[in-house]
Amino acid sequence: MSELVTPAQTVGPYLSIGLSWDEGPLVVADGAPGAVWLRGEVRDGGGDVVPDALVETWQAGPDGEFHAAGFRGFGRCPTDDDGRYAIRTLKPGAVGGRAPHIDVTVFARGLLHRLVTRVYFADEPAANEADPVLAAVPAGRRATLLAERSGDGYRFDITLQGPDETVFFAA
Structure with a gap:
């Protein structure tokens, strides 16, 4: 007798129900000193x-601290029909001997679990060179x-996924 197996449930595509909110992409207020946009696309x-x-x-925040007035430190943005996201934030400072970075989680249809990665900044070469997490990533994949x-x-x-897959870390 064969067994019936129920497939695992994925984390999408219903992310817009209860997980997004209008202020989610706005980590800092419009006109905040030092505000920058982090923009990109998500591709399969x-x-x-x-x-x-x-x-x-x-x-x-820019001072390397996690609690500051007017700075939430957390952003959430659904992708649009063209796979784009945009989060208004501040460039972070160094924390505990690590290069300035932003921790990122991606939820998407077809994923059984969230994906976790980091954003480092190409204009911080010396800090990136000394970062222990980035140094653990094979040189050809750091980009x-x-x-x-x-x-x-x-x-x-x-x-x-694929040959240009973003490096993801264990959650």
């Missing part, structure tokens, strides 16, 4: 955009963790 292994992902960020300066902030694209 075939290179197609993921229009129903959710990107969450956690970070320290997938670097946000590049662009216009009014930084660009950080996330690729879920």
Whole structure:
């Protein structure tokens, strides 16, 4: 007799129900000194955009502290129909001997668990070189963790699978 097996439940595509809110992408107020946008796209292994992902960020403030007036340190943004997300925040400071970085979680359809990664900043080469977490990533893969300066902030694209897959860490 064969057994009937129920497939595992994924984390999407219903992320917009109860998980998004209007202020989610706004870690700091409009006009906050030093405010920058962290923007990017989420793509699947075939290179197609993921229009129903959710990107969450956690970070320290520019002083390396996690609690500051007017700075929540947490952002959440669903991707749009073109797979884009945008979070207005402040560039973080160094924390505990690590380079400035933002912790990122990605939720998307087809995933059984959230994916966890980090955003480092390409314009912080000395700090990045000394960062123990970034140093543990194979040199040829580190570029997938670097946000590049662009216009009014930084660009950080996330690729879920394939040859250009973003480095993800155990949660």
